[in-house]
Amino acid sequence: MDITIIGGGILGVSLGYFISSVSKSKIGIIEQEENVGHHTSSRNTGKVHAPFLYNPETKKTFAKAAFLGYTMWKEYSQIKQIPFIEDGVLEIAKQESQINILEKFMKWGFENGLTDKELILLDKNDLKKMEPNVSAISGIYCSRDASVDYGLLTRHLANDCIKFGCNLIFNKKFEKIEIDKQERISIEITDKRNGNHEQWYTNYLINAGGSNSINIAHMANTGREYFALYFRGDYWRAPYQYNNLTRHSIYSVPTFHNFPFLDPHWIIRANGSCEIGPNAIPVFGPFAYDLKTNLKSILPSISNIVGNKGFWRLCTNKDFLELVTNEMTDISKTKMINRVKKFLPSIEPRKFLYKGMSGIRSPLINKQGNFLSDTKIIENQNILHILNYNSPGATGVLPIAAALTAKIISKGIISVKKDYENNHGLIWDDSKITEIDIDLY
Numbered sequence: 481m482d483i484t485i486i487g488g489g490i491l492g493v494s495l496g497y498f499i500s501s502v503s504k505s506k507i508g509i510i511e512q513e514e515n516v517g518h519h520t521s522s523r524n525t526g527k528v529h530a531p532f533l534y535n536p537e538t539k540k541t542f543a544k545a546a547f548l549g550y551t552m553w554k555e556y557s558q559i560k561q562i563p564f565i566e567d568g569v570l571e572i573a574k575q576e577s578q579i580n581i582l583e584k585f586m587k588w589g590f591e592n593g594l595t596d597k598e599l600i601l602l603d604k605n606d607l608k609k610m611e612p613n614v615s616a617i618s619g620i621y622c623s624r625d626a627s628v629d630y631g632l633l634t635r636h637l638a639n640d641c642i643k644f645g646c647n648l649i650f651n652k653k654f655e656k657i658e659i660d661k662q663e664r665i666s667i668e669i670t671d672k673r674n675g676n677h678e679q680w681y682t683n684y685l686i687n688a689g690g691s692n693s694i695n696i697a698h699m700a701n702t703g704r705e706y707f708a709l710y711f712r713g714d715y716w717r718a719p720y721q722y723n724n725l726t727r728h729s730i731y732s733v734p735t736f737h738n739f740p741f742l743d744p745h746w747i748i749r750a751n752g753s754c755e756i757g758p759n760a761i762p763v764f765g766p767f768a769y770d771l772k773t774n775l776k777s778i779l780p781s782i783s784n785i786v787g788n789k790g791f792w793r794l795c796t797n798k799d800f801l802e803l804v805t806n807e808m809t810d811i812s813k814t815k816m817i818n819r820v821k822k823f824l825p826s827i828e829p830r831k832f833l834y835k836g837m838s839g840i841r842s843p844l845i846n847k848q849g850n851f852l853s854d855t856k857i858i859e860n861q862n863i864l865h866i867l868n869y870n871s872p873g874a875t876g877v878l879p880i881a882a883a884l885t886a887k888i889i890s891k892g893i894i895s896v897k898k899d900y901e902n903n904h905g906l907i908w909d910d911s912k913i914t915e916i917d918i919d920l921y
């Protein structure tokens with residue numbers, strides 16, 4: 481292979497899409513599951529997030545990519561004729577003390593490219609007119625926010641990848657990496673169907689392993705200064721009678737500013753159904769959705785984190801410890817729904833009978849014991865590691881993958897073909913791809 485991508489999530493597949501669309505190089509995507517988008521890429525809130533919640537300094541890459549991603553997903557969805565529901569979003573404040581946080585979000589939103597027509601600060605009366613069933617004292621309405629099905633989008637991109645000549649290789653688990661004296665990268669792979677081991681060579685390797693990417697980076701002796709914590713986020717499906725309770729998805733100002741992923745939202749999905757979620761329950765591994773996998777992940781996870789100084793520093797952070805002991809470990813449905821009930825008083829926890837899916841967040845922590853806010857991209861010995869690829873990763877994935885492709889072209893790792901003879905359905909050619917200006921690494 482000229483380029484091997486580990487991971488058939490939305491990131492790996494988007495990279496496969498752009499690289500194979502402009503190059504004749506041999507590109508392969510290795511995925512351990514039977515299909516693409518099996519993990520986080522199909523287990524999320526499904527929002528194309530407007531970038532007003534992202535600090536333009538500390539979350540620069542994600543903020544810019546989220547802004548650019550909106551138009552790209554819209555164009556792609558229109559051509560593929562799949563839902564891109566421009567339904568807007570509300571971020572509400574329950575207390576006076578939170579209004580200055582809304583004002584900060586407004587400032588960030590404008591700095592990140594949103595206009596005053598798209599981002600509007602509402603007072604209590606405006607809010608009541610817009611959403612009579614919501615109880616809050618102020619809010620931000622953003623019209624440039626949409627609902628999609630990222631699993632479906634990943635499958636469409638994967639079909640395009642195949643058309644462009646990219647190889648999608650399923651049921652193969654990447655296990656080990658070695659670099660020989662000629663700087664050739666050799667990777668060991670296990671076939672999950674029969675347990676056979678195989679050894680492959682590649683000129684360039686891309687680690688797009690999602691929640692597992694930090695473990696893959698460690699195998700390549702990269703990113704040792706970081707470790708991941710894993711949080712399972714569950715969703716609960718609202719009964720049909722609540723489907724018209726609001727016109728918009730509703731988020732609330734985070735109670736714990738440093739841990740914004742803790743507060744569940746009221747979500748309207750692209751198919752019109754409503755859900756509450758996600759919460760954040762600490763688990764031990766990137767795929768620990770169930771108890772058995774969680775128990776199996778305890779040992780490798782602990783051995784990974786206890787050797788990291790950042791972990792011990794995090795353990796001295798009182799806020800974090802209080803959260804882990806009091807907030808995160810309470811997995812009760814009622815507690816999660818009651819958080820949303822604070823701003824949507826008419827909902828009843830007992831009416832939520834069915835669980836939706838669960839997804840796993842995997843924030844990275846550095847040596848100082850701080851959570852990284854942006855994605856972290858490291859290139860080392862012809863291996864590109866895309867780490868900390870958390871929310872809004874799906875929103876920004878097309879511009880990020882395009883910008884990475886431009887970087888790979890500029891380094892001479894692939895050569896660009898100009899004829900595009902097999903690329904029926906290609907939306908963005910190399911002139912558009914190289915235009916995308918995101919500072920990545």
Ligand SMILES: Cc1cc2nc3c(=O)[nH]c(=O)nc-3n(C[C@H](O)[C@H](O)[C@H](O)COP(=O)(O)OP(=O)(O)OC[C@H]3O[C@@H](n4cnc5c(N)ncnc54)[C@H](O)[C@@H]3O)c2cc1C
Nearest residue numbers: 487489490491512521524525526527654690872873874875
């Ligand atoms: C609860 C939750 C809600 C979210 N909501 C949103 C949202 O509304 N909007 C948004 O923009 N973002 C959201 N996100 C973030 C977004 O879903 C992710 O950023 C994105 O899906 C990450 O894609 P990925 O391809 O990196 O990871 P994944 O989808 O996890 O793909 C990684 C792939 O690598 C494969 N892999 C891993 N290790 C190996 C190995 N050793 N060998 C072979 N294959 C391997 C896995 O099987 C997997 O398929 C949310 C995330 C969570 C957890």
